[in-house]
Amino acid sequence: MMILCLMFFVAATGGAAAESDGYTWGPVRFQASVTLSQPLDIGRDAAALLYPADAALGQTDIEITLALASPRMKATLEMNDVDLFAYLKTTFMGLGGPPQKSVTRTFLDNAVTGERHHHTIPRPSAVEVYCVPLSDGGSLMVGFTFREGFDPAAAEALMDAVASSMTEIQKP
DSSP: OHHHHHHHHHHHHTTOOOOTTOEEETTEEEOOSSOOOOOEEEETTEEEEEESTTOOTTSOSEEEEEEEEOHHHHHHHTOOHHHHHHHHHHHHHOOOSOOSEEEEEEETTEEEEEEEEEEOSSSOEEEEEEEEEOTTSOEEEEEEEEETTSOHHHHHHHHHHHHHHOEEOOOO
């Protein structure tokens, strides 16, 4: 009976389930509707989480990109919030053109307006990117990239799960 239940679970979920403790990177923790890789370092104060979890960068259905702009970095760059967002989305997401549309999601109990783009390099994909203000005065860029043809409902479910469950980790 136990084997039959396990077989049903695997068939129903495709073998994937979100990590029960969620994902932690930098100053935040969040849940996801699919099982992602653990955060992979992709540069200074930046990480990517991938789906499928065992996929290589650039060979995924989903990539979540996180990039931290600490209060010190923001002071050093001497950028306003609009310029900082432009810098982060260009540097970490490769986005330079105007968005297709503005989108709003709730992160850390705040409505944050981001952008939706269609990306063609390195392959066609849909991208949503946000610059989330943090309680210490820093900012967190959160970017979602979905390969072209990925189920839009599943993409929405993942973005909603990440955004609505995100919490800041208070450092002692």
